Structures are given as structure tokens and as C-alpha cells.
Amino acid sequence: MAPVVSPDDGTQYHKDFTLSITKALGDQLAAALDGLDRAPLTDRSIAALKEKPGVYQLYLNGSFVYVGKADRSLPARLRNHKRKISGRRRISLDEMAFSCLYVAEDFSALAPEQLLISHHKGMGDIPWNNNGFGNKDPGRQRDSTVLKRNHFDVLFPIDLDRPVEGLRAGETTLQELLEAVKVGLPYNFRYGKHDGFKSRYVTVPSESMTADQVFQLISAEIPDQWQITALMGYVIMYDDSPRTYKSAWRYYRGGQRIEDVPEADPAGFVETDPPMVGE
Structure with missing residues (x-):
């Protein structure tokens, strides 16, 4: 409740009362x-x-x-x-x-x-x-952002050793594999489009592969100018190799895994998404 407010004239026998x-x-x-x-x-x-x-x-x-x-x-x-x-x-x-x-x-x-x-x-x-816990995909323009040390993604980075759910062993197109990985991970995997992905066939050796293993497999099949980048809170794949990102901690190029040390700004205010409508 708001306090009772005294009048401006200094008298004490009448006051405003506001109910919050x-x-x-x-x-x-x-x-x-x-x-x-x-x-x-x-x-x-x-x-x-x-x-x-x-x-x-x-x-x-x-x-x-x-x-x-x-x-x-x-x-x-x-x-x-x-x-x-x-x-x-x-x-x-x-x-x-x-x-x-x-x-x-x-x-x-x-x-x-x-x-x-x-x-x-x-x-x-x-x-x-x-701290950004409720934030969704920030979009391509924010991929190069340096996160604060108190950001949720810095405190709790994505787990690339987690199995990808719903994988099927056997031959598939690269496009179908990308779509399956996107659905099967509990964090966002955003990638660019390429017509060749629909006609390029790859063999998934096991249905029990981790994200790390799948990204190594995919990176060996995409064109040389493409790379997969693991940021603190999500993964991206674009034709920008060998570009580096300040918040990246792992890259996948030509079937190889390349480790990196991400930057982080001092703890402070973290921009958060507005509340979502629905659900």
C-alpha cells in the first residue's frame, strides 16, 4: 500500500490516500x-x-x-x-x-x-x-556480441557432449541431417542455406551420436568456405570460414574440431527479451 500523503499547505487535518x-x-x-x-x-x-x-x-x-x-x-x-x-x-x-x-x-x-x-x-x-535466461535466438546481427560474465550462457554454456535426439543411422541428405540436428538439440542450431545441401548425401554411422560428433561429420561434408561455430548459448553454420567470433569456444572446419577461449565482459546489465505471448 502507498503511504498516506500530507497536503502541500502543511496542515494535518486532511490528507490524500492512494491505494496501490x-x-x-x-x-x-x-x-x-x-x-x-x-x-x-x-x-x-x-x-x-x-x-x-x-x-x-x-x-x-x-x-x-x-x-x-x-x-x-x-x-x-x-x-x-x-x-x-x-x-x-x-x-x-x-x-x-x-x-x-x-x-x-x-x-x-x-x-x-x-x-x-x-x-x-x-x-x-x-x-x-x-541474465538472459529467457532469451531466444538473438539473430545473426548479435552473433559477434561479447557476453557479460553474469550472462546465463556464460555461467552455463551449451553441452556439445549431449546426444542428438532422434538421429537415424544410415544414408541421408545433408539438408535432412541439418534439420534433424536442429530438432534434436535443446539449444538453437542456426545455419545458412545452400542448394547443394539437398543433393549431398552423407552416412550417419550411429543413432547415438553427440552434438560434437555430428558437427565434425557435417563439417567434413560442407564446402571449405563453410564452418560450424559453437557460441556460448547456441551453434551457427555459415560460409564465413575462417572468421572468428569473440564468444566462440569451438569451431568445426573440414571435419576437425578447433578449440578457442571465448571473451567475456565484466558482469553487468544484460538485455533481456520481452515476455513471450502464448504457451
């Missing part, structure tokens, strides 16, 4: 979430949820790190987070938990997650709301 509805709602949401138990971020826990909109909180090793909302489906949004975290190093899904509240659809117009963010920011909570 949004602050009251934020406080009530925070109190309701704090009163809930926390469930592990697993398929089983998520499957028990209703397909309804709502707000949720994520916890890492018991510490509150993120607040978000789902306009349509809490399970869908939490599965997205689970998949993203599963593809990162220095963090495990065993360390993650969540709690959530269902809210009426028309309540989303009040931006309940922003009410919660405002409530917690003053207490130094929710570090992932300010």
Missing part, C-alpha cells in the same frame, strides 16, 4: 507462491499440472532464481525450461525445482510476472530474470 492495487496483487502473489511446496523439474511433476495459464518460480539448489508466466499452458512453458537446462554444462536438472499458481486468463492483462518481478527485485532475488 498492483502492489497489493504482487504481494499476494508472492505470498501465495512462497506458501507452496517445491516440486522437482521433472516430466512426472510437470505431467501432474493442469493445462492452464499461470505464474511460476524456478529454484536452483533451493535458491529462488526466476519468475515467469504462461499465458496458455504452464506445463508447456516448464517443459521448455527443462529442455533448455538439460543441454547446459555446470548445471543439472537434479538441482532444479519449481512452484506455480494457476491464474484466470483475463488476469494476464495485469502482467502478473511483472508484479512478482517488482516485488522481488528490491530484495535482490530472481537473478535469472536479469
